[in-house]
Structure formats: C-alpha cells, structure tokens
Amino acid sequence: MAPLDLSGYDLAELKGLHFDIEQEIQRRSRAEREAARERIRALAANAGIPLDALVGKGGAPRYRNPADSGQTWTGRGRQPRWIAEALASGRSLEEFKI
Structure with missing residues (x-):
C-alpha cells in the first residue's frame, strides 16, 4: 500500500x-x-x-473477605483492592485464608 x-x-x-x-x-x-x-x-x-x-478453570479461592464473604481471591494474579488495602494497613494475608 x-x-x-x-x-x-x-x-x-x-x-x-x-x-x-x-x-x-x-x-x-x-x-x-x-x-x-x-x-x-x-x-x-x-x-x-x-x-x-478446553478452557482452564480458575483455581479454588484461598482467601475470603471477612466483611463480604462473596469476595474471594485465589492468590493468583493481581491482588483485589480489599486485600491490598488490608495488607497496607498492617494486616496479614493469613487472616484471610479460607
């Protein structure tokens, strides 16, 4: 062209x-x-x-938001806002483990 x-x-x-x-x-x-x-x-x-x-399924949730049990995270990929904010405020990831 x-x-x-x-x-x-x-x-x-x-x-x-x-x-x-x-x-x-x-x-x-x-x-x-x-x-x-x-x-x-x-x-x-x-x-x-x-x-x-053919399509891989996401991993099982490993972490749950205690303030909203519908919010979970597999521990893979980008951290959800509720995890990032909790960690920034000094909380431990272990506190959210399922």
Whole structure:
C-alpha cells in the first residue's frame, strides 16, 4: 500500500481521521476475535469436545473477605483492592485464608 499524503489536511481533519481509523480498528478486531471464537467452537463441536474441557478453570479461592464473604481471591494474579488495602494497613494475608 502506498503511503498517504496527509499534508493537505488540517489538524481537525487529521484528528477526525484518527478517530475514524481507531473506531474501524476496534470494530475489525472485535469481528476477528468473534470469528476466531466461532471457528474454535465449530472445531470443538466437530471433535465432540465440550468447550469447558478446553478452557482452564480458575483455581479454588484461598482467601475470603471477612466483611463480604462473596469476595474471594485465589492468590493468583493481581491482588483485589480489599486485600491490598488490608495488607497496607498492617494486616496479614493469613487472616484471610479460607
């Protein structure tokens, strides 16, 4: 593809083009992801494999927020805010162990 000559555009026009291009990139990215998901679903279905057998499940929760028992954390990945705040205030991670 030949480079575009953008020298004739003013700043507002360039910003408008930039916005339109970003929107189109996002739209196409979503479409490609969805098409890939559909191909994966079809392959799994043709092989007789349930999708949940292909997707790893998260680990079991190891820590629970005593103030809200619905909030748990597996100990993997980024710490939830309630853990980070408790640790910053001097509490121990062991206090939240299930």
